[in-house]
Amino acid sequence: MSYRAPVSEFRFLFDHVVGFDQVSATERFAEATPETVEAVLTEAGKLCEEVLAPLQRAGDLHPAQLENGIVRTSPGFGDGLRAIAEGGWIAIAADPEYGGMGLPMAMTTAVNDMMSAACLSLQLSPLMTQGQIEALENHASDELKALYLPKLISGEWTGTMNLTEPQAGSDVGALTTKAEPNGDGSYAITGQKIYISWGDNDITENVCHLVLARLPDAVPGTKGISLFLVPKRIPDENGVPGVANSLKVVSLEHKMGLHGSPTAVMQYDGATGWLVGEEHDGMRAMFTMMNNARLGVGVQGIGVADGAYQHALAYAEGRKQGRTENNTITDHADVRRMLATMKADTFAARAIALANAVAIDMETATGHADWATRAALLTPITKAFGTDTGIDVAELGVQVHGGMGFIEETGAAQYSRDVRVTAIYEGTNGIQSMDLVGRKLMDGGEAAYRLLDEMEADAEAARADLPELAEAVWQACETLRETTEWMVAHGAQDRFAGSVPYLRGFARVLGAHFHLKAARADRGGKHERLAAFYIHRLLPEHVGLLTHARQGAEDLYALSMDDLAA
Numbered sequence: 001m002s003y004r005a006p007v008s009e010f011r012f013l014f015d016h017v018v019g020f021d022q023v024s025a026t027e028r029f030a031e032a033t034p035e036t037v038e039a040v041l042t043e044a045g046k047l048c049e050e051v052l053a054p055l056q057r058a059g060d061l062h063p064a065q066l067e068n069g070i071v072r073t074s075p076g077f078g079d080g081l082r083a084i085a086e087g088g089w090i091a092i093a094a095d096p097e098y099g100g101m102g103l104p105m106a107m108t109t110a111v112n113d114m115m116s117a118a119c120l121s122l123q124l125s126p127l128m129t130q131g132q133i134e135a136l137e138n139h140a141s142d143e144l145k146a147l148y149l150p151k152l153i154s155g156e157w158t159g160t161m162n163l164t165e166p167q168a169g170s171d172v173g174a175l176t177t178k179a180e181p182n183g184d185g186s187y188a189i190t191g192q193k194i195y196i197s198w199g200d201n202d203i204t205e206n207v208c209h210l211v212l213a214r215l216p217d218a219v220p221g222t223k224g225i226s227l228f229l230v231p232k233r234i235p236d237e238n239g240v241p242g243v244a245n246s247l248k249v250v251s252l253e254h255k256m257g258l259h260g261s262p263t264a265v266m267q268y269d270g271a272t273g274w275l276v277g278e279e280h281d282g283m284r285a286m287f288t289m290m291n292n293a294r295l296g297v298g299v300q301g302i303g304v305a306d307g308a309y310q311h312a313l314a315y316a317e318g319r320k321q322g323r324t325e326n327n328t329i330t331d332h333a334d335v336r337r338m339l340a341t342m343k344a345d346t347f348a349a350r351a352i353a354l355a356n357a358v359a360i361d362m363e364t365a366t367g368h369a370d371w372a373t374r375a376a377l378l379t380p381i382t383k384a385f386g387t388d389t390g391i392d393v394a395e396l397g398v399q400v401h402g403g404m405g406f407i408e409e410t411g412a413a414q415y416s417r418d419v420r421v422t423a424i425y426e427g428t429n430g431i432q433s434m435d436l437v438g439r440k441l442m443d444g445g446e447a448a449y450r451l452l453d454e455m456e457a458d459a460e461a462a463r464a465d466l467p468e469l470a471e472a473v474w475q476a477c478e479t480l481r482e483t484t485e486w487m488v489a490h491g492a493q494d495r496f497a498g499s500v501p502y503l504r505g506f507a508r509v510l511g512a513h514f515h516l517k518a519a520r521a522d523r524g525g526k527h528e529r530l531a532a533f534y535i536h537r538l539l540p541e542h543v544g545l546l547t548h549a550r551q552g553a554e555d556l557y558a559l560s561m562d563d564l565a566a
């Protein structure tokens with residue numbers, strides 16, 4: 001399956017749309033010059049095109065298998081994962097003290113986007129490891145850091161995150177896995193975790209699990225949760241994996257897609273683990289990993305959108321049907337509409353994700369609270385809109401293929417099946433939208449209004465060059481502002497009832513803001529034409545979405561469960 005890494009598109013976004021120049025102007029990220037960005041993305045792009053993309057079908061056709069307690073990964077995945085590790089692509093943002101490159105999250109985001117497009121089920125492994133590295137960097141003791149980080153950063157070991165249990169999915173606070181002090185500084189972990197991505201593999205010499213569990217004196221709910229690092233093999237003081245820990249993979253799930261990623265049911269039977277962060281404060285540490293993973297999962301959606309788009313475009317350019325100028329289906333208005341929608345939405349979602357990463361980098365570099373709240377505000381939007389875009393674009397990709405989209409050999413359907421889970425894991429998109437209208441508006445909407453002020457100022461500035469597009473974006477910002485005011489003024493239940501359309505409406509308007517910036521930087525060029533398409537045809541959706549968002553909960557619950565009976 002051919003894939004072309006969009007390096008020049010990333011450069012355009014970095015240089016003209018998402019304000020990456022602010023990041024490279026900081027002392028912390030002074031090394032991230034345009035030349036470094038170009039070199040890093042070009043090298044990573046080559047790996048994605050030449051090594052990872054050819055593995056995509058193998059993962060689908062030959063799922064990971066559990067054989068006598070050993071997880072056998074898909075053919076070629078070992079070479080793929082080793083190539084990712086050898087290139088240093090697992091931890092380009094990680095601390096140089098432990099072997100990372102210390103480069104900005106925005107660059108990691110671009111690399112993850114390309115790896116997801118090339119082979120999503122393999123990319124999920126480095127994504128989990130990246131999240132674990134960040135959690136350990138921020139919350140682990142110096143001893144744990146020294147022992148584990150170099151191995152995770154080099155890719156010799158992989159990381160997983162273990163939250164979910166049969167009775168504890170979205171409601172993480174319901175988990176019951178136990179942790180008992182062993183008296184020597186370690187803990188015995190007992191319980192079952194389900195759906196653990198890359199829970200084991202036959203590629204790396206160790207697998208490190210971050211496990212949420214409860215100490216004996218823990219209070220119920222999320223406040224009583226602690227976080228533990230539980231390795232598959234317990235390393236000696238030199239980092240050599242030794243005795244096998246008391247844990248095992250019970251089974252692997254049979255999934256709709258993402259077949260190359262082993263999704264494991266894990267059993268911990270008094271397994272030895274070490275506390276990360278403080279006792280009963282595990283959610284704070286886990287949130288570091290989850291926020292990283294939420295951005296990363298949104299980016300998975302965007303990468304798949306790009307892969308599916310490239311695939312559909314190549315098919316459409318070769319498919320002759322009907323008498324038209326070029327004799328291919330690309331001349332038909334509806335096929336043009338589908339291709340343009342795919343491209344315009346991928347651009348919007350990618351710009352949002354990169355702006356999110358830039359906010360994280362600026363927070364890291366400056367420590368300024370405004371950047372932290374900007375990153376926090378954008379994270380649920382990136383996750384939900386990025387993954388919804390992946391799903392919608394992959395679906396359109398099937399449609400562009402006509403009947404061949406329904407035939408597995410073309411690979412169009414695989415994008416659609418693989419990406420579906422991204423709206424579910426790492427907090428469902430419903431939970432993301434509740435986070436946006438709940439926690440992220442708890443500041444009275446301050447962070448959202450600050451972003452809207454910037455968007456409106458940019459739209460004002462664009463009036464001189466592109467008055468019609470600028471006016472549409474400015475008006476949309478006003479509607480979003482009014483809806484945000486409505487959200488801030490209403491109670492939780494009313495806000496939750498409109499949270500999903502609010503998040504999508506927010507993303508629509510934010511996407512228009514970034515398209516307008518792109519249009520101004522590329523007058524008369526393809527980005528201006530794509531922005532016109534987005535602003536004229538996709539942006540108007542925000543009116544319906546934000547009207548929906550303001551309806552409150554009353555009529556929703558007026559429909560009783562009897563009314564909803566099948």
Ligand SMILES: Cc1cc2nc3c(=O)[nH]c(=O)nc-3n(C[C@H](O)[C@H](O)[C@H](O)COP(=O)(O)OP(=O)(O)OC[C@H]3O[C@@H](n4cnc5c(N)ncnc54)[C@H](O)[C@@H]3O)c2cc1C
Pocket residue numbers: 160161162163164168169170171194195196197198255258263421424425426427428429430431434
């Ligand atoms: C392929 C795959 C890989 C995964 N990888 C991992 C992993 O590596 N580690 C890990 O710990 N977990 C993992 N998960 C688990 C995943 O994070 C959960 O499936 C997800 O959090 C949802 O939980 P659930 O499946 O129990 O659904 P439920 O929580 O039962 O949700 C069902 C529906 O109810 C909605 N809902 C639930 N609660 C609320 C609420 N309070 N308000 C509004 N709506 C609500 C949800 O949005 C959803 O639509 C994975 C899952 C899959 C399928």
